[in-house]
Amino acid sequence: MSKSKIKNIESYFPKNILTNDMISEEFPSWSSKNIESKLGIKSRYIVDQNETALDLAYHAASKVLRKYDRSKIDFLILCTQSPDYFLPTSACILQTKLNLGKNVGAFDFNLGCSGYIYGLGLAKSLLSSNMAKSILLVMSDTYSKHINKLDFANRSIFGDGATASIIESNEIDHLYEFVFGTDGSGFNNLIIPNGGVKNRYEDNPKLIELKNGNMNTNNDLYMNGPEIFNFTIEIIPKLIDDVLEKNKKNIEEIDYFIFHQANSFMLNYLRKKLRIPKDKFYNNILETGNTVSSTIPIALKDCMENEIVQSGDLVMLCGFGVGYSWGATIIKI
């Protein structure tokens, strides 16, 4: 049975930067200082009107393929919740933009903050079943396109960005066992109600008043922050126990923890609740914001490049969010 390893990760961000000061200027009661101290975010990248998640995906993938023989890629998996079209699948368009071979299998999957864990799990199973030898796993999202200009809370949290990872077969397994979970009963706590086939996009949608002076419409992203927080603090401790048990490890054996970088407030509370030491826990979205499916690979790349983790270290990855959907695994660097 073939084993798997993350070979390389690259990220790509759009050019436009939205700072906290810019948000505070538009919305004076929204304190720039508070956004940074509580959310741990100072600025985030935002796409141009004519720039899409597929464009970001292309740039991130091109970067990672500069150092890799693209003819070796035999599977392309793209995780996005901002596809260019209902159909065709963005991954098919990405295959041709990247000049990948026609022997490549390609598909999209629609998940948010748990996406990287699912992508790694899919990659591992394709490699271990010999259906693929070299996988390009791309995560790309542009939530900014779905957030109302008057929804300052979500504009403060989310940023656009993409990552591309190469996962290839390897003699030793660096991707350990996975645990996944789903609770669709929370589907309407993080949702874009209109634009699918159930509720069509409205031309003149009604403006809805949200908490703390924020506004949106049913064409836009809606997030019930307190309920998402409740879901997270309820689910994550069990997820951590389950992934440790499945891998026959105890928490002290894990060298480093990378959770989905939702926001600093949530991560600080989770870390305290799980009694994970500060120096073993990644918490940094200062310049990117919450980039949804890309936060984990962005963090992992940062940790590897800046030697926060060393070769041979065991790192726990844990993703959770929209769906609700969650997953965790342990990888060896």
Place this chain on the structure above:
Amino acid sequence: MEISNFKIDFKEFLEIDSIEELNSETIFRQLDEFDSFFVLTTIAFIDEMFSMKLTAEDFEKIITIDDLINFIGEEKINSL
């Protein structure tokens, strides 16, 4: 834990500096410090201290510290 100490702990947890103390007349939503983090911090406080879940819907009914005490239950606070 005495109710008076609970009020002090909660005020410290939320870092409320605009008033001397939280009493029955203090309307949370009228405090300078009230924002979306106030709600999340209250949820975290209840989870950490009492292992209880406070939903967004529950929070809608919490106007003052007395409502929060009723939600948790005086007995539960006293037994801590």
